Amino acid sequence: MDTTIELYGAQTGNSQRAAIALEEAGVRYTARRLDLLAREHRDPAYLALNPAGKVPTLVDSTSVPARIINQSNAIIQFADASAPGRLAPAQPGWERDRVFDRYFFFVTDVIAPSHAAFFLRQNGLDEAAAKIERRVIEQLVYSESFLTRAFMAGDHFSMADISAFTIAASVREQLDWATLPRLSRWFNAVSARPAVERGLRAFQHP
Ligand SMILES: N[C@@H](CCC(=O)N[C@@H](CS)C(=O)NCC(=O)O)C(=O)O
Structure with missing residues (x-):
C-alpha cells in the first residue's frame, strides 16, 4: 500500500x-x-x-x-x-475550455446551491431550501442538453463527469429518468466505470 x-x-x-x-x-x-x-x-x-x-x-x-x-x-x-x-485534454484549446465550462457549471450552478439548500434545511428554512432544491433539479435536467456525445464535455470522460456524477447520484430519486434518456444512459455508463x-x-x- x-x-x-x-x-x-x-x-x-x-x-x-x-x-x-x-x-x-x-x-x-x-x-x-x-x-x-x-x-x-x-x-x-x-x-x-x-x-x-x-x-x-x-x-x-x-x-x-x-x-x-x-x-x-x-x-x-x-x-x-x-x-x-x-481528466481534461492536456493541450489548451476549445475542447479543454468546454471541459472547464461544464465542470464549473456543475460545481457552481448545481453542487454549490445544493449545499446551500442542505444548510437551509438544517436551519429549519424548509421553504427556501425547497426552492433551491427545485433549481438544482432544473439544472440537472438542463444538462441533458450537454450530452450530444458520450460524456458531459464530449467524447471523453473528464472532470465535468466527476462534478456531475455525485450530485446526480445524490438526487437520483427526484429525477424523472424516463424523460431524460441521455442523462440516464450517461449515468449508467459513468456508474459502471471501475475507477x-x-x-x-x-x-x-x-
Ligand atoms: N468547499 C469544501 C467543502 C468541504 C465540506 O463542506 N465538507 C463537508 C462534507 S461534504 C464536511 O466536512 N462537513 C463536516 C462538518 O462540517 O462538520 C470542498 O469542496 O472540499
Missing part, C-alpha cells in the same frame, strides 16, 4: 469526487476514512491538516514540504496535473 499520498475523507460527495478524480487519473493514494459522527474531523491532529475541520484533505508527502490540499476541487486539479489528459466504483467505495465502512 502506497502511503505517500493520503486522502482523508468520509462518505460525502466532496470526498467521493476527490477520490474518483485520483482513481480516474491513476494516482496511487491511501484513503484515510474519518468518522464524522465520532467527530474525528475535529481531532487536533486532523485540524493541523485542515483548520476548518472539513473533509476531504489530500496530503502529498512525496514533496518537501508536503503538499496539503483542503478543497475537493483543488484536489481534482491536483489529479489533473498529475496525469495530464486523463468511479473504486472512488465511491474509498470511504465506505470496511
